[in-house]
Amino acid sequence: MFEFNAHLDADYINEIYGGDLSIVQIMFNSFLEESIPVWNEMYDKIVAKNYAEVGRLAHQIKPSFSMVGLTFLHPKIQAFETFAKSGPAQGELLTQYQQIAVDVNHAKLVIEEELKRMEDYV
Amino acid sequence: MKLKCIIVEDEVMARKSLQRLCEQHESLDLVSVFENAEDALVFLSTEKVDVIWLDVEMPGLSGFDLLENLTSIPQVIMTTTKIEYAFDAYQYQVTDYLKKPVMLPRFKMAVDKVLELNARKTTVSTQRQEIYVKTDGRYIRLAYSDILYIENIGDYVKIYTHDNSYIIHTTMKYLEEKLGNQFLRVHRSFIVHLDKIVDIEENNLVIAKKVIPISRANKPELMNRLNML
Structure with a gap:
């Protein structure tokens, strides 16, 4: 059985996809292709002070983190979404974004690495 | 025979x-996938499916809006991140309600429910034109031809005949499936025997002096089913 990186919630991944690595690969690719660009786009929205859009985008991509086993990030994105929708000061929102971005950037690398490992495994 | 299904999901x-899960299930034939309810509505205006996997929250029309606009509602499995919509989903008599992300075991359970309901529906045509209802500890035979209409009263339904009425513990969805095409759901709270209608005016119809509302969503199907000049 494929063993996921400890950074990912393997139990959760297996529970959702029933151990089907082909669907896990589809989800991981989708995460990189769909969610990461939206996360990056949020930075521009913060700079443009379009906080409602920041909140909307956070809400849009929030479930995708859990779907690739990044369950620990879900509450952080949830809190960020709530904060963005509360009409925050730009500096505070940007700080929070940059703090989470450290986790997201690392998670992106993990997902990329896991995709390579899965390709070799299958 | 596989059940034709579609997915309506913006995320x-x-x-x-969900697409992958449907494609892998031996009992499902995924015929189309939609990113919004508007496109699904256009598709459903000409195509018939057995099952809709339907997201609740979408930009534009919501999943509930889509159901309101359908003239004939197939089995529906709603998917959402919020459990708050469960009550509303229940009002639409959906087959199942799943929290996202949809887990494989829960997905299979939902499909089993769909298959079970579908099996009941397909056996109806071979059954006799009667049902037995339990009342006061006895089972009373009701010929379909004696039933005027059925009213939803919470967890129960009330079946009206010319001489009597019977309260039984079941769902409108189940009766709708069970009774077959002599009957039609014209409103969330009413199923009517089409042969018993004596008058239709705007958004109401009359059966045995009882005025029964017709919902906007169900009216086109009603008019289709009647022999109009």
Whole structure:
């Protein structure tokens, strides 16, 4: 059985996809292709002070983190979404974004690495 | 025979996940996937499906809006991140209600429910034109031809005949499936025997002096089913 990186919630991944690595690969690719660009786009929205859009985008991509086993990030994105929708000061929102971005950037690398490992495994 | 299904889901990863699960299930034939309810509505105006996997929250029309606009509602499995919509979903008599992300075991359970309901429906045509209802500890035979209409009263339904009425513990959805095409759901709270209608005016119809409302969503199907000049 494929063993996921400890950074990912393997139990959760297996529970959702029933151990089907082909669907896990589809989800991981989708995460990189769909969610990461939206996360990056949020930075521009913060700079443009379009906080409602920041909140909307956070809400849009929030479930995708859990779907690739990044369950620990879900509450952080949830809190960020709530904060963005509360009409925050730009500096505070940007700080929070940059703090989470450290986790997201690392998670992106993990997902990329896991995709390579899965390709070799299958 | 596989059941034809569609997916209506705006969120890309949820959509892909559900698509994969449907494609892998031996009893499902995924005929189309939609990113919004508007496109699904256009599709459903000409195509008939057995099952809709339907997201609740979408930009534009919501999942509930889609159901309101359908003239004939197939089995529906709603998917959402919020459990708050469960009550509303229940009002639409959906077959199942799943929290996203949809887990494989829960997905299989939902499909089993669909298959069970569908099996009941397909056996109806071979059954006799009667049902037995339990009242006061006895089972009373009701010929379909004696039933005027059925009213939803919470967890129960009330079946009206010319001489009597019977309260039984079941769902409108189940009766709708069970009774077959002599009957039609014209409103969330009413199923009517089409042969018993004596008058239709705007958004109401009359059966045995009882005025029964017709919902906007169900009216086109009613008019289709009647022999109009």
